[in-house]
Structures are given as C-alpha cells and as structure tokens.
Amino acid sequence: MKRQSVIALAAAVVLGLVAVFLANTYLLAGRNAQSPDGTTKIAVANVPLDYGTELKPEMIRLINYPTDALPAGSFRSAAELVGAKNRRVVIAPIAVNEAILATKISGRGAGASIAALLPDGKRAVSVRINDVSGVAGFIQPSDAVDVLITRQIANGDRSQQVTDVLLQNTRVIAMGQRSKNETGKPAVAKTATLEVSPVDAQKLALGQQVGDLSLVLRKPGERDDVSLVETVSLDDLRYGTFAGTYGRAVTAATLSAQPRWTPVAARAPRQPARQPARAATAPRPAPVRNNVDVVRGTTETSYEVGGVSG
Structure with missing residues (x-):
C-alpha cells in the first residue's frame, strides 16, 4: 500500500512538471509574438526572392510590426513557411525586408506555376x-x-x-x-x-x-x-x-x-529626248550645159563644150 502511494505521488509530480513546462512555453511564445509596445512579429524576406525560389530558413527573418496594421496574409513564424510539410515556392518577386504574404507564395507543398502569376481578368x-x-x-x-x-x-x-x-x-x-x-x-x-x-x-x-x-x-x-x-x-x-x-x-x-504601288521593273522605260528637226534644204539646180552643132554635108553632130553650175 505504501509503495503504491509513492508511485502515485511520483506520477503526480512528473505530470505537474510537464504542465508547468508547457505553460511556460506557451507564455514565452506569446511574449515573443506580441510585444508590450503593441507590435507583432511577422516573417519578412532576408534576401531578394525571385519567382520560383523555394523558401529556406536562412531566407526568412522575423521583425516587429504594428499589431493594428498587420498585412493580410502575413506569417507569424518561419515554421509556417519551411519544412517538409510546409514547402513553399515564391510566385511573385519579394524584396528584402518585404513581408512574405500568402499571395506571393505557393500553397503548402505546391510549386510555382504561370497561372499563379496572372492578375484577375x-x-x-x-x-x-x-x-x-x-x-x-x-x-x-x-x-x-x-x-x-x-x-x-x-x-x-x-x-x-x-x-x-x-x-x-x-x-x-x-x-x-x-x-x-x-x-x-x-x-x-x-x-x-x-x-x-x-x-x-x-x-x-x-x-x-x-x-x-x-x-x-x-x-x-x-x-x-x-x-x-x-x-x-x-x-x-x-x-x-x-x-x-x-x-x-x-x-x-x-x-x-492609297497611291498604287508600281515595281521598278514594271515601269515604262524612259524615252530618249527628241532631236530638233533640221531645216529643209532646196535641191541643187542642175548645171547649165552648152552644146555646139557641126553640120558636115547632110550629117549634123552636137558637141558639149562645158557647163556652169547655177
């Protein structure tokens, strides 16, 4: 009977310690996420992230952001963005210190696609x-x-x-x-x-x-x-x-x-310039010829003695 009481007491102590540990962990996480000055930690890009880049822990860091102005779709921890079950790929460029938003990364375990880059309409x-x-x-x-x-x-x-x-x-x-x-x-x-x-x-x-x-x-x-x-x-x-x-x-x-287009090869060849007509010249007059007739008996013979041109 005494032995059973000791075991029960020891089990109660162990359970109590576990409960205290879990409570402290929860409260510590709450303090880290919500600062007393009204800010909340969100994940931002630690390096420029291009389309198709798979998120790695070293690419992400947490910064304090005003709680009343948190960007829609932001993430509170790096654990939501990396790991075997939470593999994410960038589908839109993200600059250094820019908040990592759900609209700029793929869903869990999904890759980048052209469809994800298209704006509405x-x-x-x-x-x-x-x-x-x-x-x-x-x-x-x-x-x-x-x-x-x-x-x-x-x-x-x-x-x-x-x-x-x-x-x-x-x-x-x-x-x-x-x-x-x-x-x-x-x-x-x-x-x-x-x-x-x-x-x-x-x-x-x-x-x-x-x-x-x-x-x-x-x-x-x-x-x-x-x-x-x-x-x-x-x-x-x-x-x-x-x-x-x-x-x-x-x-x-x-x-x-529009003006009709005519290929150069089809254009009419250029005609040579017309030469001016020469003035008509009068024909040269026939030369004037002189003849001498000689009569011998009953026979008459005509002789040409020279000609003069007119």
Missing part, C-alpha cells in the same frame, strides 16, 4: 517566334513588348502586304519554358508567353493563323501611344515616305485610296 497566351521576331533573344520575362502582325490585304484583283500594330505594352510572362533569366544572357526561344486580356488572346490566336507576328521590345515604364499606331504598306518602303492611313486600320476601301 488576364490570360496567358503563347505565340511562335524565332531569332528575328523575338529580337535575337534580348526579350526577357517581365519585359514589355508591342506585337506586330504582317498580313495580306485583298482588294479585287489586287493584293498587298501590310503591317499593323496588333497589341501595345504587353507583359512577357515567359520565354520558351523560362519564367526568369537566371544567367542574364540573351537566349533565343521558340515561343513567348504573353499576359493579355481575353479579347486580345483571341486576336493573337487569329493573327497567328492569318499572318506573321513579330515582337518589338519597349522601354520599361513607357506608356501606350495610340498616335504612333500606323499601318505600313509596300508604298512606304522608301526612305522618308509614308503613304499609309494615319491611325486607322487598313481595309479594302482605304487600301484602294
């Missing part, structure tokens, strides 16, 4: 390019480009190639299968994935069927300029000449109103 569309139409590989993800389309315009028995601006200031999501350029060097890709509206996605799909698309690299931060949108035709393939329709789409009607 936008679509991702890939277009075929080559070393020329892709600006020799100098276009990189996150650059802004214009999209040109070169196609054939028909007008009765006449057809002509024209080039239009299809889209302006369009963001590049990926080049080929790369959503970021880790080397920083130009790389030629076979496709470019663009961020567009649903209607512009339809335009690109149709444009690839009826013509050839080319990308034009823009200066960062430059705004759209509708006044620069022109339709260029074969009539404009001369230095300093523009005969297209200013700021309007080319149709059969507007095309017929």
